[in-house]
Amino acid sequence: MTTRKTRGIALLVALMTGLVGLGTGYVLWGRAPNWYQVRDVFQLPATPENELIQYGWQLVTETPRLIGKSASDPKLRYAGNDLACTQCHIKAGTQAYAAPFISTFTSFPMIVNDEVLTLTERINGCMRRSMNGQPLPENGHEMNALIAYMRYVGKDSPDDVRIAGMGLMPLRPAPETPDRERGAKIFSDSCSKCHGSNGEGQQKQSPEVGFSVPPLWGSESFNSAAGMSRMTTAAAFIRAKMPYLTTDYHNPFLSDQQAWDVAAYMTSQPRPPGPPAEHR
Ligand code: HEC
Numbered sequence: 001m002t003t004r005k006t007r008g009i010a011l012l013v014a015l016m017t018g019l020v021g022l023g024t025g026y027v028l029w030g031r032a033p034n035w036y037q038v039r040d041v042f043q044l045p046a047t048p049e050n051e052l053i054q055y056g057w058q059l060v061t062e063t064p065r066l067i068g069k070s071a072s073d074p075k076l077r078y079a080g081n082d083l084a085c086t087q088c089h090i091k092a093g094t095q096a097y098a099a100p101f102i103s104t105f106t107s108f109p110m111i112v113n114d115e116v117l118t119l120t121e122r123i124n125g126c127m128r129r130s131m132n133g134q135p136l137p138e139n140g141h142e143m144n145a146l147i148a149y150m151r152y153v154g155k156d157s158p159d160d161v162r163i164a165g166m167g168l169m170p171l172r173p174a175p176e177t178p179d180r181e182r183g184a185k186i187f188s189d190s191c192s193k194c195h196g197s198n199g200e201g202q203q204k205q206s207p208e209v210g211f212s213v214p215p216l217w218g219s220e221s222f223n224s225a226a227g228m229s230r231m232t233t234a235a236a237f238i239r240a241k242m243p244y245l246t247t248d249y250h251n252p253f254l255s256d257q258q259a260w261d262v263a264a265y266m267t268s269q270p271r272p273p274g275p276p277a278e279h280r
C-alpha cells in the first residue's frame with residue numbers, strides 16, 4: 001500500500017513539475033526576457049569565459065574558415081564540407097523554429113531511444129552528418145567554446161523546458177502524397193535563383209571560404225544521415241524559413257503541400273553517404 005501511495009505522489013509531483021515547466025515556457029514567450037533577441041557577443045566584457053563565448057559564436061557563424069574542410073589551420077579541418085552551423089541554425093541559433101540553441105544547454109543530457117545523449121555527442125552528431133566530417137575532440141577548445149556559447153544564449157532560461165520556438169515549426173501532414181515533379185517546379189520558381197539550378201549554392205569570393213548561399217545537395221552538401229536530408233525535417237524548415245529573408249514562421253510563403261513537394265524533390269537528389277551506423 002505504501003508503495004502505491006508513494007508512486008501516486010511521485011506521479012503527481014512529476015505532473016505538477018511538468019505543468020509548471022510548461023507554464024513558465026508560455027509565460028516567458030510573450031514577455032521580457034525575449035529569448036530570441038539578437039545578441040552581440042563582442043559587447044561582453046573581456047574575461048576568459050567571454051572570450052570562449054565569442055569563439056563559440058565565431059565557430060557557429062564562420063564555421064568553414066575555422067573548422068571547415070578548407071580551414072586556415074589544417075589541423076582543425078574537422079568538417080568535410082564548407083557549410084556553417086548558422087545556415088541551418090539561423091542567426092547563430094537565436095531564431096525561433098530554425099533549430100535554435102536557447103534551451104539546448106539546459107535540455108542535455110537527453111534520453112534518446114533509451115540512451116543518454118550528451119551535448120558533446122549531439123554537437124558531434126551534426127559534425128558527422130550535417131557537416132559530413134569528423135567529431136570535435138571532447139574536451140578540446142572548439143567543443144568547449146561551442147558549449148560556452150550555447151550556455152550563454154540560454155542563460156537564465158528555464159531548466160528542463162524546451163521553450164516555445166525550439167526545434168522546427170510543426171508541419172501538418174501533407175494533404176496529398178508529396179510529389180517530386182511538382183517540387184521541381186517550385187524549386188525552379190522559388191529557390192534556384194539563390195541555391196542554383198543544381199542546388200549547388202553560391203560560393204563566397206576567394207580568399208573567403210564557404211558559401212553565401214548553402215548547397216542543398218551534391219558533394220558539398222550535408223550527408224544522407226543528416227536531419228535535413230529527411231523529408232519531414234526539410235519540409236518543416238523550408239516552410240518556416242524559405243525563401244530566405246522574406247519568409248518567417250508568422251508568414252510562410254509556401255503552402256504546407258508546396259513545402260512537402262519541394263522537400264520531396266530536394267531530398268531525392270544525390271548527396272554524400274552518411275557514416276556507418278555505429279558512427280552516427
Ligand atoms: C544542414 C543543416 C545543419 C547544419 C549545417 C548544422 N546543423 Fe545542427 N541540427 C540540424 C537539425 C535539422 C537539427 C535538429 C533540429 C530539431 O528537429 O530539433 C540540429 C540539431 C542540433 C543540436 C541539438 C539542439 C537541441 O537543442 O536539440 C545541436 C547542439 C546542433 N545541431 C549543433 C550544430 C553545430 C555546432 C553545427 C555546426 C558545427 C551544426 N549543428 C550544423 C541541422 C544542421
Ligand code: HEC
Pocket residue numbers: 083086087088090091186187190191192193194195212213214215216228234237238242243244245254262266
Ligand atoms: C533569396 C535567396 C534564397 C532563396 C530564394 C531561397 N533560399 Fe534557402 N537559403 C538561403 C540562404 C542565404 C540560406 C542560409 C541562411 C543563413 O545563413 O542564415 C539558406 C538555407 C537553406 C536551407 C538550409 C541550409 C542547407 O544547406 O540546407 C535549406 C534546406 C534551404 N535554404 C532550402 C530552400 C528552398 C527549398 C527554397 C525555395 C522554396 C529556398 N531555400 C529559397 C537563400 C535562399
